[in-house]
Amino acid sequence: MMIRLIQNELYKIFSLIRSYIGAVLFTIIIPLILWGYGKGTSHIENEISGSVSDMFLIEGSPTNGFTAAYFIMNFFWVHVPFLIALVGGDIFAGEQANGTFRIYATRPISRLSIFISKSLATMIYTLVFVLYFALLTLGLGLVWYGGGDMLVFHDGILILEGWDAARRFVIAYAFTFVNMALVSAIAIFFSSMVRNAVGPVIGTMAVIIFSLMVSTLPLEIFKGIHPYMFTSYFSNWEQAFHDPIPWADLFRGMNLVLANIFLFLGIAYIIFRRKDILS
Amino acid sequence: MNDVPNTAALSCSGISKRFKTIQALDDVSLHVPVGSIFGFLGPNGAGKSTLIRVIAGLISADSGEFDIFGLSSRSGHKVRKHMSTLVDRADFYKNLSAFQNMKILGRLTGHAQDDRIDDLLQLLGLYERRFDQVKTFSQGMKQRLGLAQALLPEPKLLVLDEPTTGLDPQGMHEIRDFILKIADEQNVTIFLSSHLLHEVELICSDIALIFNGKLAAQGPMQSIFNAMEEVTVELEVQDAPATIKFLEQSELVSEITPLANAIGISINYTNIPELIKAMSAQGINLFSISQRNRLENYFLSLMENK
Numbered sequence: 001m002m003i004r005l006i007q008n009e010l011y012k013i014f015s016l017i018r019s020y021i022g023a024v025l026f027t028i029i030i031p032l033i034l035w036g037y038g039k040g041t042s043h044i045e046n047e048i049s050g051s052v053s054d055m056f057l058i059e060g061s062p063t064n065g066f067t068a069a070y071f072i073m074n075f076f077w078v079h080v081p082f083l084i085a086l087v088g089g090d091i092f093a094g095e096q097a098n099g100t101f102r103i104y105a106t107r108p109i110s111r112l113s114i115f116i117s118k119s120l121a122t123m124i125y126t127l128v129f130v131l132y133f134a135l136l137t138l139g140l141g142l143v144w145y146g147g148g149d150m151l152v153f154h155d156g157i158l159i160l161e162g163w164d165a166a167r168r169f170v171i172a173y174a175f176t177f178v179n180m181a182l183v184s185a186i187a188i189f190f191s192s193m194v195r196n197a198v199g200p201v202i203g204t205m206a207v208i209i210f211s212l213m214v215s216t217l218p219l220e221i222f223k224g225i226h227p228y229m230f231t232s233y234f235s236n237w238e239q240a241f242h243d244p245i246p247w248a249d250l251f252r253g254m255n256l257v258l259a260n261i262f263l264f265l266g267i268a269y270i271i272f273r274r275k276d277i278l279s
Numbered sequence: 280m281n282d283v284p285n286t287a288a289l290s291c292s293g294i295s296k297r298f299k300t301i302q303a304l305d306d307v308s309l310h311v312p313v314g315s316i317f318g319f320l321g322p323n324g325a326g327k328s329t330l331i332r333v334i335a336g337l338i339s340a341d342s343g344e345f346d347i348f349g350l351s352s353r354s355g356h357k358v359r360k361h362m363s364t365l366v367d368r369a370d371f372y373k374n375l376s377a378f379q380n381m382k383i384l385g386r387l388t389g390h391a392q393d394d395r396i397d398d399l400l401q402l403l404g405l406y407e408r409r410f411d412q413v414k415t416f417s418q419g420m421k422q423r424l425g426l427a428q429a430l431l432p433e434p435k436l437l438v439l440d441e442p443t444t445g446l447d448p449q450g451m452h453e454i455r456d457f458i459l460k461i462a463d464e465q466n467v468t469i470f471l472s473s474h475l476l477h478e479v480e481l482i483c484s485d486i487a488l489i490f491n492g493k494l495a496a497q498g499p500m501q502s503i504f505n506a507m508e509e510v511t512v513e514l515e516v517q518d519a520p521a522t523i524k525f526l527e528q529s530e531l532v533s534e535i536t537p538l539a540n541a542i543g544i545s546i547n548y549t550n551i552p553e554l555i556k557a558m559s560a561q562g563i564n565l566f567s568i569s570q571r572n573r574l575e576n577y578f579l580s581l582m583e584n585k
Contacts, residue, residue: 017374
C-alpha cells in the first residue's frame, strides 16, 4: 500500500511544472557558469601551475571538472533551498488549496500513511534534485574540462588524486542531500499548517535566512547557540575535501540536521493528524 | 452502538461538533437504511456538511460515534472501507486527465484497473474525454467525474454532499438521473445532503432534517408525509367560481387561495381521495390535482415550530 501511495505522490509531484523550475534553471545556468569558469581561469591556472609545479607533479589541468564542480557548489548551496521549498511547500497546502484533499483524504487510508507517503516522496524529489545538480556540476564539468588532480585550498594546498576527489564529491553530495532534506522538512512543516503554497515557501526561506544570519553573525551573544543552529552545518560538505576528513565533525553536524528533520516532520504530522479539512 | 439493527448502512449516535462559538452539530443520531436513497436536508449552515465531513474523516467529532455497515468509527480509517464520498464541489488534479485522476484515486484502494476506470467513465458519459485534462472540463463534467471516482472502490454506501451545487438545470437533471441509475444498477445505498427540497423529493426514499445542528425529524418520506396534518394542493378545474363555492362549503378543506390558473387549498393529506370523490359526485370537471412542495410545506412547518 505504501509503495502505491508514494507512487501516487511522485506522479503528482512530477506532473507539476513547478517541480522542473529548478532543474530548468540549472540546466541553463550551470553550463553558462562552466563556460565562464573556463574563460576566466586561464590566468589563475598559469599562476597555480607556476607556483606548485616546481614542487609537485600535477596530473591534468588544475582547473578541471573537479575544481569547476567545487566552485559551483560553493556558489549554489544558498540558492538550492529556495527551489526545493517550491515542491515541499506545495505538498500539503497545494492539495488543500485545490480542494483535492476532500477526495483523497476520505479514502480508507490513515492520515499517517498519507503523511509518510507525501514526506517520503518529497525526500525522493530532493534526492533526485541533488543528483541532477551533481550530474550537471560534476558530470558536465568532467565532460567539459576533463579530470585530473584536484587542488583544494584549505590550510595550505591539498592535492587530491582524481579517484580521491570523486570519492569526496560523493560524500559531499550525500551531506548536501541531508541538508536539503531538512529544507524539505521545514517546507512540509509549513505546508501542513496553511492552505496556500506560497506561505510555506516564504516561511521556509524566512527560517533559513534567519538561522543563517544568526549562525554567521560573529557576535559574542550568538556564538553560544551557533552549534545548535542547523544552518551552521549547511556548508559542512566542504569538510569532505579536508585532509583528513573530519568525520566526527561531519557526523555531529549531520546528527543535528537529522534531529531537526525529525522534529519538523514530527510537528508537521501532529498538525496534519489533528487538522480539520474545511476547504 | 450495539442496539443498531444490522439493516443500517450508516448509523450515527450522539455526534457533536463545535467550531469556536458555533455548535455545528448537537447530539445528532440518525439511521440510514440499507438500499435507501437518504436525503439529508437542512438550510445552509444547518450542519449537513459538518456531519458528512465527520463521516468522511475530514474533521473529527468532539463526541459521538458512527457505524458504516457494522464497522465502528472507533476502528479509525477502516470505518470507511465500504463508503465513498463526494464532498461539496468535485475538485481534481487539474493538470492531469480524467483517466489519470481516476488512476491515482483507484490506487488508494487497489481499484486502479484500466477496464474498471473505462467502464465507470463510460457509465458517467466521460469516456470520450478521458484523456483530456480536467481543467478543460465544465463543472457538470467534474461532478460526473466526482461520481465516477466515488464509485471506483465499489462502495456499498455513497455519501454525496450537495452534488448539484453550481450546476445549471440540465446539469442538475443529469446528476439526479445518474444517482437514480447508480442506486438501481450498482445496488448502492445513497446518503445525499441538499438544501434543494425539490431535488430530494424527486429521488429520495427516506429523509432526515437538521436545523441549527440538531436533528429535527427522520424517517421514510411517505410516512412523514402521511403524518403531516395538512398539505397544500393545487386544483386545475373547468369552472373555478363554482368549484370555489363548493370548496367553501366542504368541511375537508381548511383554506382556499384562488390562483391565476388554479385553486390552492389546504387539506389533510389523508382526505385528498375523499375530496376528489366529492368533486366528481358534484360534477366538477377536475383536470389535474398536484400536491406541490410537500417537502417544502413540511420543512417550513418544522421551521415555524423551532
